[in-house]
Amino acid sequence: MRQTPLISARMLAHVRRGVLAFFGVPLLVAIALTLVDSYRRRNKKPKPFPVTAPTTVEVGRGTVTTYTFGQDLYDDMLAAIRGAKKQILFETYIWKNDSVGEEFKLALTEAAERGVDVHIIYDAFANLVVSPRFKRFSPRLKVLRFPVYNAGLRFYDLRRYGRDHRKILVVDDSVAFVGGYNIGTPYATEWRDTHCRITGPGVWDLKRAFADFWNLHRRKRFRASERPLLLETASQWEPAIRVHRNVPRLWMFPIRAMYIEAITRATDRIWMTHAYFIPDEDFVDAVNDAARRGVDVRLLVPRKSNHIVADWISRGYYGQMLEAGVKIHWFSDAMVHAKTATIDGNWSTVGTANIDRLSMTGNYEINVEVIDPAMARKMESIFETDLTNSEPVTKSDWDRRNIYRRFTELVLAPLRHVL
Structure with a gap:
């Protein structure tokens, strides 16, 4: 009976070694593959690929335009931002501090300076390597930086570990963009991605999606007394378009x-x-x-x-x-x-x-x-x-x-x- 604790300790040691081997070896292999791949990509020039020109189709009481080439998308997004009269809601995962990123930042800042209500959300973890200078914004812009660590003392709460991987732009309740494109120069010409532009009642669903995220996380960035964003939306529905949102904080997938x-x-x-x-x-x-x-x-x-x-x-x-x-x-x-x-x-x-x-x-x-x-x-x-x-x-x-x-x-x- 006196040997039981020793046996248990040995068993625990074997279990720990087994777990470390089970996950440790794959992690080491993954790191090695990543390093080798990074070395091979150095100075490698991108090659052209076939794209489809932006095309608009009527869907219900609105339209949907598809984009497969980043520069086409950025041109239309920037045109919408520069033409905004009342409100801009802009959310992105990666926002590079290159020429394209600077162009978007300038357009958003100029819109705020002419009186447009501009709200911005970006993910801090995805932009860790971005210059701190780039992430300093005009006080006229309302910016929600989704934090690298969002759990606080609730480290046990898995609902608070999700990243904000969304990419949304809504302008004046009249047009909305959503899809896979982040903001940056490489994505303009080197990556093949898909985004869409929506007009009609479907815009309201994307506005609600932005507002719900903002209201869920704004307390850590803004005064609790500040009025939540978007308390009402239009009562119209577009049966041909549905917006689905994964919200880990609410355990919705x-x-x-x-x-x-x-x-x-x-x-x-x-x-x-x-x-x-x-x-x-x-x-x-x-x-x-x-x-x-x-x-x-x-x-x-x-x-x-x-x-x-x-x-x-x-x-x-x-x-x-x-x-x-x-x-x-x-x-x-x-x-x-x-x-x-x-x-x-x-x-x-x-x-x-x-x-x-x-x-x-x-x-x-x-x-x-x-x-x-x-x-x-x-x-x-x-x-x-x-x-x-x-x-x-x-x-x-x-x-x-x-x-x-x-x-x-x-x-x-x-x-x-x-x-």
Whole structure:
């Protein structure tokens, strides 16, 4: 009996070593891959890729314009900001202090100086490397810096650890922009992303989304006595457009449910484009089941993204997906950062949420769901254009991958449950 504490201590030591090995080895491999990839990218010039010109379709009582080239999007966003008369709501994840970032900052500042009510939200963690000088704003601007650490003394509360990954611009209740584009010079010409511009009643839903986030987090930045933003919204609804928001603080994650419902209802085709595809098992099962029942399931992902570890983890699902009949395509020579899907020529979504655990059950995200054939045709046209710059991943080629690749996928597999 006297040896029991010693035995327990030894067992605990073995458990600790096992846990460290289970997660420590994958982390070391991930760090090594990241360093090697960073070295290889040095002085590497970006290559051109096919894009689709901005196209507007009528949806319900408004319009939706899609963008696949950053400079086109930035031109229209800046035009809206410069033409604002009453209010601008601007929210972004990354806001670089380069020429594009400075142009946006100047336009927002000039709008405030001419009397426009300007509210800005940006994520502090995503902009840690941005110059502190850039993050000093005119007092005329109302700026909410979403903090790096938001839990305070409630370190145990998982609801307070999500990042603000959303990208929204609403101007004068008349026009709104939402999608995957951050703000910065590389995104203007070097990245393939998707954003959309909305007019009509759908604008109010995006305004409400911004206001709800502002009101939920404003107390740490502004006086409690300050009036909350947007107490009322228009009573009109646009049945063809729905805005879905992941709100970890309220434990709300509807975007994953939106995707799975649409996938399980698909009868003809599912075409998805994602920067990072690291789904949970239920999501993979839904996609594979659709392919097995004859649905044309296609997934477009970057051949090499800006996060090489995400690429390797994602590839751990390729075998079973290809076996089920899912067609996987690698986008070549550029980073595709879009988060979109279109199903059965009627349903589409554009937004900020990746198919990974950080987006599906962790971060603040926003996606627009559009049920409209004209919008679906536009999204299918964009997908087909992207396919001209992609390489298919065949089952036979995948089965012949070398031992190094198989070993890396195996070692990194535990990180699927984290990222």
